[in-house]
Amino acid sequence: xxxxxxIGQYYPSDSIIxxxxxxxxxxxxxxxxxxxxxxxxxxxxxxxxxFLVTTIKLSKIPFAYITKGLKGIVMLLLITxxxxxxxxxxxxxxxHFGILQVTNxxxxxxxxxxxxxxxxxxxxxxxxxxxxxxxxxxGLEKSLGPLSKIHVPxxxxxxxxxxxxxxxxxxxxxxxxxxxxxxxxxxxxxxxxIIKKAKNMIPLLVPLMVSAFRRADELxxxxxxxCYTTSDIRTKMKPLHYExxxxxxxxIIISFVVIVIVTSIVIPFPQ
Amino acid sequence: xxxxxxxxxxxxxxDTSYEIMALNxxxxxxxxxxxxxxIGHTGSGKSxxxxxxxxxxxxxxxxIYVDGEDIYDDDYDMKKLRGKVGLVFQYPEHQLFExxxxxxxxxxxxNQGLDKKTVELRAFEALYNVGLPDDLYYSSPFxxxxxxxxxxAIAGVLAMKPKVLILDEPTAGLDPAGRDEIFDLLKKMQxxxxxxxxxxxxxxxxxxxxxxxxxxxxxxxxxxxGNPREVFKYYKxxxxxxxxxxxxxxxxxxxxxxxxDVDVDVTTVEEAKxxxxxxxxx
Amino acid sequence: MNIIKAxxxxxxxxxxDEENNVVGITKALDNVDIEIKEGDFVxxLGHNGSGKSxxxxxxxxxxxxxxxxxxxxxxxxxxxxxxxxxxxxAGMVFQNPDNQIIASIVExxxxxxxxxxxxxTDEIWERVDRSLKTVGMTEYRKHSPNxxxxxxxxxxAIAGVVAMEPKCIILDEPTAMLDPNGRKxxxxxxxxxxxxxxxxxILITHYMEExxxxxxxxxxxxxxxxxxxxxxxIFSQVxxxxxxxxxxxxxxxxxxxxxxxxxxxxxxxxxxxxxIDALLKAxxx
Numbered sequence: 001x002x003x004x005x006x007i008g009q010y011y012p013s014d015s016i017i018x019x020x021x022x023x024x025x026x027x028x029x030x031x032x033x034x035x036x037x038x039x040x041x042x043x044x045x046x047x048x049x050x051f052l053v054t055t056i057k058l059s060k061i062p063f064a065y066i067t068k069g070l071k072g073i074v075m076l077l078l079i080t081x082x083x084x085x086x087x088x089x090x091x092x093x094x095x096h097f098g099i100l101q102v103t104n105x106x107x108x109x110x111x112x113x114x115x116x117x118x119x120x121x122x123x124x125x126x127x128x129x130x131x132x133x134x135x136x137x138x139g140l141e142k143s144l145g146p147l148s149k150i151h152v153p154x155x156x157x158x159x160x161x162x163x164x165x166x167x168x169x170x171x172x173x174x175x176x177x178x179x180x181x182x183x184x185x186x187x188x189x190x191x192x193x194i195i196k197k198a199k200n201m202i203p204l205l206v207p208l209m210v211s212a213f214r215r216a217d218e219l220x221x222x223x224x225x226x227c228y229t230t231s232d233i234r235t236k237m238k239p240l241h242y243e244x245x246x247x248x249x250x251x252i253i254i255s256f257v258v259i260v261i262v263t264s265i266v267i268p269f270p271q
Numbered sequence: 272x273x274x275x276x277x278x279x280x281x282x283x284x285x286d287t288s289y290e291i292m293a294l295n296x297x298x299x300x301x302x303x304x305x306x307x308x309x310i311g312h313t314g315s316g317k318s319x320x321x322x323x324x325x326x327x328x329x330x331x332x333x334x335i336y337v338d339g340e341d342i343y344d345d346d347y348d349m350k351k352l353r354g355k356v357g358l359v360f361q362y363p364e365h366q367l368f369e370x371x372x373x374x375x376x377x378x379x380x381x382n383q384g385l386d387k388k389t390v391e392l393r394a395f396e397a398l399y400n401v402g403l404p405d406d407l408y409y410s411s412p413f414x415x416x417x418x419x420x421x422x423x424a425i426a427g428v429l430a431m432k433p434k435v436l437i438l439d440e441p442t443a444g445l446d447p448a449g450r451d452e453i454f455d456l457l458k459k460m461q462x463x464x465x466x467x468x469x470x471x472x473x474x475x476x477x478x479x480x481x482x483x484x485x486x487x488x489x490x491x492x493x494x495x496x497g498n499p500r501e502v503f504k505y506y507k508x509x510x511x512x513x514x515x516x517x518x519x520x521x522x523x524x525x526x527x528x529x530x531x532d533v534d535v536d537v538t539t540v541e542e543a544k545x546x547x548x549x550x551x552x553x
Numbered sequence: 554m555n556i557i558k559a560x561x562x563x564x565x566x567x568x569x570d571e572e573n574n575v576v577g578i579t580k581a582l583d584n585v586d587i588e589i590k591e592g593d594f595v596x597x598l599g600h601n602g603s604g605k606s607x608x609x610x611x612x613x614x615x616x617x618x619x620x621x622x623x624x625x626x627x628x629x630x631x632x633x634x635x636x637x638x639x640x641x642x643a644g645m646v647f648q649n650p651d652n653q654i655i656a657s658i659v660e661x662x663x664x665x666x667x668x669x670x671x672x673x674t675d676e677i678w679e680r681v682d683r684s685l686k687t688v689g690m691t692e693y694r695k696h697s698p699n700x701x702x703x704x705x706x707x708x709x710a711i712a713g714v715v716a717m718e719p720k721c722i723i724l725d726e727p728t729a730m731l732d733p734n735g736r737k738x739x740x741x742x743x744x745x746x747x748x749x750x751x752x753x754x755i756l757i758t759h760y761m762e763e764x765x766x767x768x769x770x771x772x773x774x775x776x777x778x779x780x781x782x783x784x785x786x787i788f789s790q791v792x793x794x795x796x797x798x799x800x801x802x803x804x805x806x807x808x809x810x811x812x813x814x815x816x817x818x819x820x821x822x823x824x825x826x827x828x829i830d831a832l833l834k835a836x837x838x
Contacts, residue, residue, distance in 0.1 A: 177365075181366040184353060203368045203378065207368050221610075221615060221647070227717070237660075313735075515733075543807055544811060544814065548811070
């Protein structure tokens, strides 16, 4: 159920992918998404598949662990597939009923979109599985560093993100607990129409908010007690600097995107 | 009203790599008007067990009979069960959500589908029974002290008029005065309201002082099941699973080893005092 | 030398209504005098609402006194410019282990304090290594705090404070939310810090059995210090403790009851051995 979601979770290992600089991984994820949505044709997707599978192999994360994250979005996948399959107009219509129709374009769209979504989830969760939330926010902080010159509080935003990531699992567990406690008092979170359902959520949401505020308050105090300030004297336990492997990774990623785009233009079949 | 567990097992995280047998072949009978303590270290399955008793978790195999009815029958009404077996979670004050104490206590009986008058009557009764001063009935639950909040949360379950009340570490985080108040309250409910009280606890001293029967859980099994004197006889076995007997029990064993003729099975200060005075011929 | 000296310390919480009118004043600290010697293990006992946590937060300059003086390691907490220095000298561990761990990896959390102090990277690593070793959590350094037990989380929090190399650690009910094994782990860790590293420990608690080995004990109620002394002095006054509804360890209570029944047993028995000796003597005499 709610615990199965792997997005935002870290999988400890000492693979080369884990060791890469988070900025490289952020850049790579962005490039990967571009490649995924520019990619056309069987050759383009073959290149992407090879890239993805190689990265997973290098990351030493069990394949089953990654696909577990897909369980949470099965419904979304199904809806996308069905919408594309039945609602896309095309030049050859195989079947139709009212506004529903199955066309050649619909079939390819459904296949392509489903693959894209699955690849998107796997690719991005690979990023969070191999990067600790703190590295991730460090990477973001450093990448977005120039923005602080125009008074964007980059450090504060990064700190907020890393704390949010730390507390998501705690709040998920808490939701589970409060839900059970209210169910023991006869609460019903499942039946009724949408308005009734929303109203039924109040006994869950109010305690959750109260608890989140209490935690925030205590955490702020604990941080203050540990001399936290946003001043410049802060140092880093794990400062970011590029290694040779990071530079190699950059060149691999750039060549990967170029290859995908070129093949998509040259051999965009079947599309 | 009795609860019978027949070969109940529960597999946590079924079909995943981290599958754990949280309950393993549990057979247990809980009778009318009992006062039971469940002890075991963290992860021994005691909380899992309590959540089975009111149907929040469903056993992977085995049967649970409440009042002779199998709660896993397709046409069994879970709502009815929640009204018979009340469950108070750890830190129950975290579930309070209404604007007033009174409204919050009404939540349970309202969900049972009772009419407004009955709901309010039950809420009053429950708040009275947990001994909350009546000038606090209409204040916000968030303004109360820790011990008061906890009593309101217990009242919230009590208002559903369960015959069996299960509490998961009802005194966690309270100071000694708050703890004593809760225990006295539970004792009163068991004696005067003739309810069955089942509590999960970490404190051997508290368990020895209040409950009539102790169930010791270890690795999803029931390891021991009996009155405090019987259970704490096995203090060496308890130590092996990270538990212990009350301090006085150890004292009596040590005195016996030094040739003082005391009763080694005592579990409370009161009993120890009597036995020592007797052994010394006073 | 005294590391902490509180003279006539008063702290008032002012309650206001929506229009900002004062509707009530609670004296959380009412003329508190407390002195703590460097290197001591001092326990502060009391019920919820007795003012013990308020006092703890003053030592770390998280709260400021309404009146009175509080000197921490020679520095006055009232001076705002001293605040950061005082927090460096007096580290603090709180009750809820989840709400004080900031990072998602154990070692990164321990490094958080030193980062804030501007310690160079290499030294942060040395401090993190040492601190984790002190509390026995080295093997969990790469773990997520969410997967740890309550006692382990508290040890991580302690390591986080130790890495800032303070002279004194204040623990505000660090064991209240833990099971007996977790409580034991935490008490052992702080006892070790006190004995081996000579760090002054101030333990705020309501568990009597945790203070038996303390050097000095203060008991607070309603913002006042109502008892003080070495543990034996405190535990000799069973009737007073009972009157204030504080817990008395079973052995001490039993010794007291036996004495009331006419046995010749000294006051302030703390351990089983002491009681056995006393009883054997009484049986011969």
